[in-house]
Amino acid sequence: MSLWMIFKVAVLAIFRNKTRSLLTCLGIIFGIAAVIAVLAIGKGASAMMVAEISQMGNNLVMVFPERKQAGVVHQGLGGGQNMTAEDVIAIKNELSHLVQFASPQVNAFCQLMHQNKNWSTRVQGVSVDFPDIKNWTMKEGRFFNEQEERRASRVCVIGTSVASNLFGEEEPVGKTMRIKNMAFKVVGVLNSKGANNWGDDQDDTVMAPYTTVSRVLQGSAFKSINMMNLSLYDMDDLDEAKREITAILRQRHKLADYQDDDFETRDTTEIMNTIGSVTGLMTVLLTVVAAISLLVGGIGIMNIMLVSVTERIKEIGLRMAIGATPFMILTQFLLEALVLSAVGGVIGVAAGIGVAQAIGAMKHWPIVVEAGSAILAFGFSAFVGIFFGFYPAYRASKLNPIDCLRYE
Amino acid sequence: MAHLIEIRDMYKIYAQGDEPVHALDGVSVSIDEGEFVAIMGASGSGKSTMLNILGCLDTPTKGTYLLDGIEVAGRSRTELAHIRNEKLGFVFQNFNLLPRTSAIENVELPDLYLGRLGRRARRRRALELLRRVGLGGRGTHTPAQLSGGQQQRVAIARALMNKPPVLFADEPTGNLDTKSSIEIMNLFTELSRAGITIVMVTHEDDIAAYATRHLVMKDGHLVSDDKGAAK
Numbered sequence: 001m002s003l004w005m006i007f008k009v010a011v012l013a014i015f016r017n018k019t020r021s022l023l024t025c026l027g028i029i030f031g032i033a034a035v036i037a038v039l040a041i042g043k044g045a046s047a048m049m050v051a052e053i054s055q056m057g058n059n060l061v062m063v064f065p066e067r068k069q070a071g072v073v074h075q076g077l078g079g080g081q082n083m084t085a086e087d088v089i090a091i092k093n094e095l096s097h098l099v100q101f102a103s104p105q106v107n108a109f110c111q112l113m114h115q116n117k118n119w120s121t122r123v124q125g126v127s128v129d130f131p132d133i134k135n136w137t138m139k140e141g142r143f144f145n146e147q148e149e150r151r152a153s154r155v156c157v158i159g160t161s162v163a164s165n166l167f168g169e170e171e172p173v174g175k176t177m178r179i180k181n182m183a184f185k186v187v188g189v190l191n192s193k194g195a196n197n198w199g200d201d202q203d204d205t206v207m208a209p210y211t212t213v214s215r216v217l218q219g220s221a222f223k224s225i226n227m228m229n230l231s232l233y234d235m236d237d238l239d240e241a242k243r244e245i246t247a248i249l250r251q252r253h254k255l256a257d258y259q260d261d262d263f264e265t266r267d268t269t270e271i272m273n274t275i276g277s278v279t280g281l282m283t284v285l286l287t288v289v290a291a292i293s294l295l296v297g298g299i300g301i302m303n304i305m306l307v308s309v310t311e312r313i314k315e316i317g318l319r320m321a322i323g324a325t326p327f328m329i330l331t332q333f334l335l336e337a338l339v340l341s342a343v344g345g346v347i348g349v350a351a352g353i354g355v356a357q358a359i360g361a362m363k364h365w366p367i368v369v370e371a372g373s374a375i376l377a378f379g380f381s382a383f384v385g386i387f388f389g390f391y392p393a394y395r396a397s398k399l400n401p402i403d404c405l406r407y408e
Numbered sequence: 409m410a411h412l413i414e415i416r417d418m419y420k421i422y423a424q425g426d427e428p429v430h431a432l433d434g435v436s437v438s439i440d441e442g443e444f445v446a447i448m449g450a451s452g453s454g455k456s457t458m459l460n461i462l463g464c465l466d467t468p469t470k471g472t473y474l475l476d477g478i479e480v481a482g483r484s485r486t487e488l489a490h491i492r493n494e495k496l497g498f499v500f501q502n503f504n505l506l507p508r509t510s511a512i513e514n515v516e517l518p519d520l521y522l523g524r525l526g527r528r529a530r531r532r533r534a535l536e537l538l539r540r541v542g543l544g545g546r547g548t549h550t551p552a553q554l555s556g557g558q559q560q561r562v563a564i565a566r567a568l569m570n571k572p573p574v575l576f577a578d579e580p581t582g583n584l585d586t587k588s589s590i591e592i593m594n595l596f597t598e599l600s601r602a603g604i605t606i607v608m609v610t611h612e613d614d615i616a617a618y619a620t621r622h623l624v625m626k627d628g629h630l631v632s633d634d635k636g637a638a639k
């Protein structure tokens with residue numbers, strides 16, 4: 001009997017037992033599809049986070065003032081009052097070989113008004129460098145200029161969400177709006193960035209010169225700023241830049257050797273590392289879930305195969321009685337298992353990618369299918385399918401035909 | 409003249425439980441070409457054990473077995489499979505057809521393993537055999553769509569597929585009504601007249617009556633042989 005003949009016998013046996021074949025395939029399909037979908041979505045999500053974080057700013061280094069005062073509850077980043085716009089200017093001047101752009105940031109939560117419409121949002125006081133640091137581009141009009149910054153002019157640019165809430169269909173550029181009841185001229189509208197990772201609407205913002213914001217909106221006696229945003233020429237210089245920034249700020253803040261820094265630097269690599277450990281944990285969790293679904297799929301296959309052992313052993317007994325050799329029996333069952341595993345595997349991979357892409361399209365998540373996870377899932381399910389498909393035949397081939405025929 | 413089947417001092421001992429069971433306890437017998445033999449005896453006397461060993465489905469604990477001049481004892485499982493495939497046909501009490509498989513495919517099966525005929529010739533022979541057992545129009549029916557007597561006739565057609573010189577049958581009418589039993593026995597008689605050697609186990613006298621020779625077993629021993637008695 002040729003191998004081709006045995007293959008035909010195997011395919012006939014698969015079709016003879018459509019239900020069992022289908023159930024076996026389903027076990028393999030679900031096992032593989034679950035793993036591939038889960039891992040593709042997980043990998044895609046972490047790829048997206050990394051992409052979004054690097055999109056937060058170009059070679060971004062942030063410096064926050066830190067409130068150091070005995071007996072007072074730590075207010076968190078940006079809560080201190082010891083950092084000024086002069087610090088930013090000093091850093092930009094002294095580190096001009098490292099720092100390309102620098103912008104202080106002063107935040108004020110304000111009531112906005114235009115005609116009869118009201119809106120509340122955060123007004124960011126920044127410098128002209130800010131759009132370059134944070135990748136903001138103009139949809140209409142322009143950003144405010146250096147002269148306006150120097151003179152603390154009452155000009156602002158607005159995000160698309162503010163534009164639609166305050167101006168509706170109207171063209172905002174050139175119009176006057178009121179911030180905390182003071183008239184500001186809108187000089188530009190920012191291009192939309194959408195929501196960030198944390199779900200905040202980045203377009204719900206107003207930007208004005210930091211000079212203006214700290215003078216007229218905060219009305220603060222101190223010229224303290226909430227943070228500074230710096231953009232380095234090259235992220236390779238990060239360590240040097242941080243050292244220099246620390247030295248300059250310590251000197252300017254007149255800190256003695258025994259005193260701690262009264263500021264804190266943050267950069268995107270740091271955030272990336274934090275996110276990396278979070279997504280790493282997520283990947284571990286997802287992998288566990290995937291492994292469990294593989295296991296469940298595998299147990300399903302085992303069940304079906306074991307339940308059919310009696311019938312199959314009788315079939316084996318009959319085949320041997322009419323002249324099948326043990327080798328032919330083993331080959332037939334191995335081929336059956338291989339065909340089922342291969343068909344189930346291919347469908348499973350396709351279904352897994354399909355499900356991942358459907359979910360990705362629904363949630364606007366990117367999908368990353370790794371060959372490794374496909375091979376792993378395929379390999380495991382195929383192993384289970386082949387092992388348990390082959391096992392009864394292997395056992396039966398060691399029996400006398402009559403013991404198979406009498407098997408209960 | 410050499411016998412077609414010749415066993416000498418055949419033992420089959422099952423070592424299960426406290427006491428070993430001597431299912432065959434030193435049996436010697438020879439069967440010639442063309443004989444129609446009925447093995448008879450009470451339940452548990454060792455009839456099936458004997459038939460299974462003669463049919464190379466089971467191996468004896470001890471003893472020699474010459475089939476068509478070749479020694480069978482001690483052959484590998486693969487060699488035994490080839491012997492069964494080419495020289496022996498089987499009919500079982502419970503038919504043992506492949507479920508959900510058409511009659512014609514069941515009949516073709518032995519030649520799939522032998523590979524002597526091409527696809528077309530195999531189909532033609534299977535159809536011819538089905539006609540010969542009276543099931544000409546039922547080739548596409550699956551076992552579930554056939555009566556017990558019809559299933560047994562498919563099994564007989566299958567047993568004849570590779571033109572074996574010997575046919576073994578263990579209680580072939582055990583699951584059948586009287587009418588079907590008579591039809592099956594008439595078929596056996598016809599095959600016997602055509603020159604096929606038949607060895608059949610039965611405990612029913614009216615079934616055994618179709619045979620030309622009767623072996624009676626008791627507790628693993630051969631206690632009567634009407635051919636030997638005639639000698």
Ligand SMILES: Nc1ncnc2c1ncn2[C@@H]1O[C@H](COP(=O)(O)OP(=O)(O)O)[C@@H](O)[C@H]1O
Nearest residue numbers: 422424429431450451452453454455456457458
């Ligand atoms: N696989 C087996 N294991 C143990 N004992 C067996 C086995 N097969 C048959 N026997 C025993 O061998 C004896 C003969 O059995 P068998 O040949 O089937 O009898 P019969 O066909 O005449 O009714 C019985 O006592 C039976 O219990």
Ligand SMILES: [Mg+2]
Nearest residue numbers: 455456457578
């Ligand atoms: Mg019996």
